[in-house]
Amino acid sequence: MNLRYDEVVRSGIAKQVAENIRSAIMDGRLKIDERLPTEDDLARSFGISRPTVREALKRLAAQNLIHSRRGPQGGNFVKRPDPEGLSKAITGAATLLVGVGAFDIDEIVTARLETETICCRLACENRQEEGLQAMAAEILVQQDASISDEEFCASDVRFHRALIDSSGNGPLKLMMYTVIEAFIPITNMIVFRVRERRQVVAYHTQIIDAVRARDAGAATAALSELLSYVRTSYSAALDARGKREKT
Amino acid sequence: MNLRYDEVVRSGIAKQVAENIRSAIMDGRLKIDERLPTEDDLARSFGISRPTVREALKRLAAQNLIHSRRGPQGGNFVKRPDPEGLSKAITGAATLLVGVGAFDIDEIVTARLETETICCRLACENRQEEGLQAMAAEILVQQDASISDEEFCASDVRFHRALIDSSGNGPLKLMMYTVIEAFIPITNMIVFRVRERRQVVAYHTQIIDAVRARDAGAATAALSELLSYVRTSYSAALDARGKREKT
DNA sequence: ATCCAATATTTGTCAAACCTATATTTAAAT
DNA sequence: ATTTAAATATAGGTTTGACAAATATTGGAT
Structure with missing residues (x-):
């Protein structure tokens, strides 16, 4: 997993991160049912805060691209498109x-x-x-x-x-x-x-x-x-x- | 504007709020280009925190239902469906x-x-x-x-x-x-x-x-x-x- | 060996602040 | 008087840090 955003534009970090992950899903770098890194890890690896990561993830959830589970072995998972x-x-x-x-x-x-x-x-x-x-x-x-x-x-x-x-x-x-x-x-x-x-x-x-x-x-x-x-x-x-x- | 959620189910507050606002848009209680209450006001009126409100709004933004502008006279606006x-x-x-x-x-x-x-x-x-x-x-x-x-x-x-x-x-x-x-x-x-x-x-x-x-x-x-x-x-x-x- | 409870992990929510963009207003300069 | 530039207020954008809730795993007691 190598998600990192290339260029920092001025605004809309959450949007960019969502787009980044989205494209990772779209071109198969993230496979179906695969687990994303934890929100903390994502925050660290993107160099942003967790709520911002969460906003990005919510965007993806709204597009039916991912779903989340709590608890250990929980996390955010790539959803099979239906x-x-x-x-x-x-x-x-x-x-x-x-x-x-x-x-x-x-x-x-x-x-x-x-x-x-x-x-x-x-x-x-x-x-x-x-x-x-x-x-x-x-x-x-x-x-x-x-x-x-x-x-x-x-x-x-x-x-x-x-x-x-x-x-x-x-x-x-x-x-x-x-x-x-x-x-x-x-x-x-x-x-x-x-x-x-x-x-x-x-x-x-x-x-x-x-x-x-x-x-x-x-x-x-x-x-x-x-x-x-x-x-x-x-x-x-x-x-x-x-x-x-x-x- | 009278957005308030009826019954508190256990989890997914952001999801519920999003659904609530979404239906308000769908059945015309919120008109096109109308401004939603500020995020703070929404948070107060729903009795939840602002980050949670924002998650909900992000869901709607991902569905192309609203868009946001910063500054005074800014806010979240119902988007004309295109x-x-x-x-x-x-x-x-x-x-x-x-x-x-x-x-x-x-x-x-x-x-x-x-x-x-x-x-x-x-x-x-x-x-x-x-x-x-x-x-x-x-x-x-x-x-x-x-x-x-x-x-x-x-x-x-x-x-x-x-x-x-x-x-x-x-x-x-x-x-x-x-x-x-x-x-x-x-x-x-x-x-x-x-x-x-x-x-x-x-x-x-x-x-x-x-x-x-x-x-x-x-x-x-x-x-x-x-x-x-x-x-x-x-x-x-x-x-x-x-x-x-x-x- | 089986069952139950403690624990660790990960998402969900909250609170309070600070940063940033921008419309409006005010003040200065022409 | 008009134009331009700076101050201000507003509202979204982001951060920090913490706690709550759900749940798989682990360890202990029976």
């Missing part, structure tokens, strides 16, 4: 972006349509009973008229997640969890008023039937109709809001 | 995942093919002179035989980035930067030995010409050929490695 955690982090940040209005609904719907179409196709090729069952379960939930809008939306998200999972493609899943968790709610929430749940469920059913039959054409067609339905519902909701504001 | 920063963070984490072998080349290539095909189509619809120029510039770079493999790879990444940018779809760009920055290098590096730069450049040229002519069919066809070329080159590289290991 797609699940990354997905969550991306989703949170993407949700913020959406909340801030960084994207307009039209491009979100387009992105959803294009990317989920891929998933439909791959799901048809790679059809697994597990994914089909997960989707079917969500359809059952959605048919229950007593659930709230929020629950319906959550089930909607899970349905599309299952569709993505069925693609069986890891990198694609990583990319798309973002879209789903962050982008579906914003489209749904706006649209709820005008939107017929039964219509949505009908499209979902079409999709799952098509995937089961390995009919990619039918699956993507149903998806396309679902999203154009969402798009028109959104326009309708906007119009309604416009009228209300005129009064 | 797609650029998020992309970088995702890329870093995704690169780690790739490095750890979380995905195999085949699914990466598939994901690239499918998603970049979308970009090709949208780029044809949304063709902008700016994007075309950026792509053309990279082709010029790639034709220079004197550049290193690393430089060629970097230019390759920039070319595909420009292609994505040309789609003009923000959410899609967000998703795809991940793929490009993290997934192109791994495919390229393995393949360099066997791969003909001229061939790659030829495909790139086909793509840009097709986009310029708004011929989505030709563009996606060229992309598909490029990636199947990458895929076969990869197999060849694997075979070569296999033979070498037999000796």
Whole structure:
């Protein structure tokens, strides 16, 4: 272990140290599950104080790069990167972006349509009973008229997640969890008023039937109709809001 | 500002405080560019020490949620979420995942093919002179035989980035930067030995010409050929490695 | 040999100070 | 009167030193 910072810039020591250790992890000088030197040793070897070291370590912990244990044989350890955690982090940040209005609904719907179409196709090729069952379960939930809008939306998200999972493609899943968790709610929430749940469920059913039959054409067609339905519902909701504001 | 933590659990005060402030930002109780209370005030109002508050703030800074300025009128401020920063963070984490072998080349290539095909189509619809120029510039770079493999790879990444940018779809760009920055290098590096730069450049040229002519069919066809070329080159590289290991 | 308690190690938290950057204000010089 | 330069106050950045809490190891008693 040879962590030492090369050039002392004026400020942000903690940041530099974090960056230093981070790059050591990234290029493999620190391996997975390896223990870092103790905080005291780090402080000594970097020539800084322990709280500063800790600030640096907290930055890394926030990025899910390390975790810590107390006690003897404890310490700070390089964490094995997990797609699940990354997905969550991306989703949170993407949700913020959406909340801030960084994207307009039209491009979100387009992105959803294009990317989920891929998933439909791959799901048809790679059809697994597990994914089909997960989707079917969500359809059952959605048919229950007593659930709230929020629950319906959550089930909607899970349905599309299952569709993505069925693609069986890891990198694609990583990319798309973002879209789903962050982008579906914003489209749904706006649209709820005008939107017929039964219509949505009908499209979902079409999709799952098509995937089961390995009919990619039918699956993507149903998806396309679902999203154009969402798009028109959104326009309708906007119009309604416009009228209300005129009064 | 009314940040206070509800229940004291046993450990991880800094983590809790970070989570507390984080949720305040997420659900809008803290607005963009708003100043948090001073670290001393936070420490007082949470009933903890300042170093602990700072650890919490560092976590948030690492997640790009806040930034700090010194001096009077300084303090910690809620940061406007920016797609650029998020992309970088995702890329870093995704690169780690790739490095750890979380995905195999085949699914990466598939994901690239499918998603970049979308970009090709949208780029044809949304063709902008700016994007075309950026792509053309990279082709010029790639034709220079004197550049290193690393430089060629970097230019390759920039070319595909420009292609994505040309789609003009923000959410899609967000998703795809991940793929490009993290997934192109791994495919390229393995393949360099066997791969003909001229061939790659030829495909790139086909793509840009097709986009310029708004011929989505030709563009996606060229992309598909490029990636199947990458895929076969990869197999060849694997075979070569296999033979070498037999000796 | 087994179990329990003392111990050592390492992270977690705290306290009080000092350093450093910077916006504002004040005072001086033009 | 205006501009410039220095003093000041503020708030983050860092240090020192200590104590608390968790936990694997060690040593002693049964």
